Amino acid sequence: MGDRPRKVLLIGYGNPGRLDDGLGPALAAEVEQLDLPGVTVDSDYQLTVEDAAAIAQHDAVIFADAAVSGPEPFYFERIEPKPALSFSSHSVEPTAVLALAEELFGSSSPGYCLGIRGYEFNEYDERLSERARVNLAAAVKFIISVFRTGNFDKVAAEHQSWHRRPAGEPGARAACTASSGDA
Amino acid sequence: MVVAKNGLKRVVIEPVTRVEGHGKVTILLDEKNKVQQARLHIVEFRGFERFVQGRPFWEVPVLVQRLCGICPVSHHLAAAKAMDRIVGGENLTPTAEKMRRLMHYGQTLQSHALHFFHLCSPDLLFGFDADVAIRNVIGVIAKFPDLAVQGVMLRKYGQELIKATAGKKIHGTGAIPGGINKNLSIEERDGFLKDLDQMVEWGRGALKVAKDYTVEHLELAKEFAAFPSSHLSLIREDGAMDLYDGGIRAITADGEKIFDHVAPEKYNDYIAEEVRSWSYMKFPFIKSLGPEEGWYRVGPLARVNTCDFIDTPEAEAARKEFMAVTDNKPNNLSLAYHWARMIELLHSIEKIKDLLHDPDLQGTDLVVKGERRGEAVGLLEAPRGTLFHHYKVDENDQVTMANLIVSTTNNNEPMNRAVDSIARKYIDGKEITEGLLNHVEVGIRAYDPCLSCATHALGQMPLVVELVDCEGNVIDRRSK
Incomplete structure (x- = not known):
């Protein structure tokens, strides 16, 4: 995708009640406040099948999630549709939602994953760890620049190169591959 | 092996x-x-009960949504109903009660839609032992794309109702002790009315699929996990199905009443829970019948069995057809849950329609309070069945005890x-x-x-x- 997509959907997901798992919604909240033109912001505990309908109404979608491992402060990469055999409300993966958007609504909108590195997940508390907050700030700054420059694929390729991680490398994507906690 | x-x-x-x-x-x-x-x-x-101890009671309706990303609204509302009693505000204003009901019917609609269209439909459409390569949601999308789209759109409609009534998807704050914190604007109402007829049509279609399947496979259903049981649900004062409020009714497998119109705060006098070493999930039972005989079903099948009637016309007509299959005795077929669930899906859409046409939703009298209490119970018919929330709150407004019996545990x-x-x-x-x-x-x-x-x-x-x-x-x- 070379030109800036006209309508972009940003979905920040995770459970703010599980510490750093709230990084996705926290990013969504910060970006929403900026009221960026052409950017629709949504947040939820986890992805759901109806997100497919929303994706089909946009030119691109960015999934923002907490990453339990992987590069700091975040990674950004293109993801491809991958149908899932089964859904539950607890675990719909971004690749599966993209596939649903394609199959049910004829969408060809590209998807991107922004995985923000978190560190603390196993307590019931509504706060981000100190290090996660630093990563969040970097991710917000980054995503604003992505929206401004507009060439999502180029940015994703550069970012991947920067982290020297081959696409799809096992363990490279800790976010955007599984529900990272639910309510 | x-x-x-x-x-x-x-x-x-x-x-x-x-x-x-x-x-x-x-x-x-x-x-x-x-x-x-x-x-x-x-x-x-x-x-989870220990987690809420020590927290201020007014936080609880928001906190309990962390229990489950599937039905946070049910926990939100059950906790809010308990906290209504803590603040002496259980007699809600018409606007508050109707906003909460709208939220709840939206929740029931989206939950039943996801289950029927995306979780169980592969079994019903392709057969229980069909090739696993096609017996999945991808197979449904390929062979029945309209059905798959309807499932997504029905669920989306319900989720949007939740967002409009609860305020937001994460940690919704709509229901507060003694009321609600917003009404429904005319613009929001008109947005929902625009798509309503389509939802009714799809709801009818889903009900037909579930009914036809059950009727055509009645011999299978009579042999597949079919066994007599008691049934339990909330019931309105006049005996109507009520998913949001009412007293507790329990009936035997033959339809005899075990108890009726029991006030929610008295649930402990009628229901107990047994612990078994091999499962973390407790086993609730009706005290008067004991743990061996006192177990019961909850959820759509139980609700259709326990109620005397449904107060919306299309769902009531469907209930009569449903009950006729078992000569108006309780239906004890596990596979009949699907048919009962789709009756409730259509009932929820009919209730949403009634509510959207009710001007009380635009009212501005949102909260009431009365005499403070130290203990309260909130019950709700969640999509999966009766949900019990029980709390004690001390003089410092902190929760000192919480007990939850969730639908699936029943x-x-x-x-x-x-x-x-x-x-x-x-x-x-x-x-x-x-x-x-x-x-x-x-x-x-x-x-x-x-x-x-x-x-x-x-x-x-x-x-x-x-x-x-x-x-x-x-x-x-x-x-x-």
Whole structure:
């Protein structure tokens, strides 16, 4: 995708009640406040099948999630549709939602994953760890620049190169591959 | 599959798929593959009740939404109903009650839609032992794309209603002790009215699919996890189905009333919970009947059985058809849950329609308060069944005790009976195949369990089936 997509959907997901798992919604909240033109912001505990309908109404979608491992402060990469055999409300993966958007609504909108590195997940508390907050700030700054420059694929390729991680490398994507906690 | 020295074997299904939650089924077989025992286990536990202790009571309706990403609205509303009584505000203003009802019917609609269209439809449309390569949601999309789209759009409509009434998707704040914090604007109302007729049409279509399936497979349904049980649900004062409020009614398998119109705060006098060593999920029972005889079903099947009528015309007509199948006696067929669930889906849409045309939703009198109490109970008919929230609050406004009986926990014994019945009928003496094991999962799915909620756990919840010998050695394990 070379030109800036006209309508972009940003979905920040995770459970703010599980510490750093709230990084996705926290990013969504910060970006929403900026009221960026052409950017629709949504947040939820986890992805759901109806997100497919929303994706089909946009030119691109960015999934923002907490990453339990992987590069700091975040990674950004293109993801491809991958149908899932089964859904539950607890675990719909971004690749599966993209596939649903394609199959049910004829969408060809590209998807991107922004995985923000978190560190603390196993307590019931509504706060981000100190290090996660630093990563969040970097991710917000980054995503604003992505929206401004507009060439999502180029940015994703550069970012991947920067982290020297081959696409799809096992363990490279800790976010955007599984529900990272639910309510 | 593992075979022990004594010849007994254990099959494990883990995780059980296309259910909301994480659990496992173990099937104990002897040397001739005769089923000795089959059980559904819940394999994850984190106590949530302790977590809310010490928190200010007004935070609880928001906090409890962390229990479950599937039905946060049900926990939100059940907790809010309890906190209404804490602040003496249980007699809500018309606007507050109708906004909450709109939220709740939106929740029921989206939950039932996801379950029917995306979790269980592969079994019904392709057959329980159809090739697993097509017996999945991708197969449904390929062969029945309209149905798959309708499922997504019905769910989306329900989710948007929740967002409009609860304020936001995460940690909704709509219901507060003694009322609601917003009304529905004319613009919001008109947005929902625009798509309403389409939802009604799709709801009718879904009901027809579920009804036709059950009627056409009635002989199968009569043999598949069909067993008599008591049924329990909330009931309106005049005997109508009421998903939001009412007294508790329990009936026997023949329809005799065990108790009726019991006030929610008296639930402890009528219901107790038994702990068994092999599962984290408790086993509730009706005290007067004892743990052996007192177990009961909840959820759509129980609600259609217990009510005297449904107060919306199309759902009531469907209820009459449903009851006619069993000569107006309670229906005790596990597979009939699907038909009952779709009656409730259409009922929810009809109620949403009535509410959207009610000007009380635009009212501005949102909160009431009265005499403060130190203890309260809130009950609700969540999509999966009766949900109990019980709290004690001290003079510093802090929660000192919380007890929750979630919908799926109420169905623990019937789900176990379903698993045992299916294992004995379909697996006994046969070579184990994926299709046969799926029969067990189909039985569990009929109840639409949310296994994470059932143990008050936070996390993903797939399900597993294990085959084990009598010494506890795992001999086979299915995990999808």
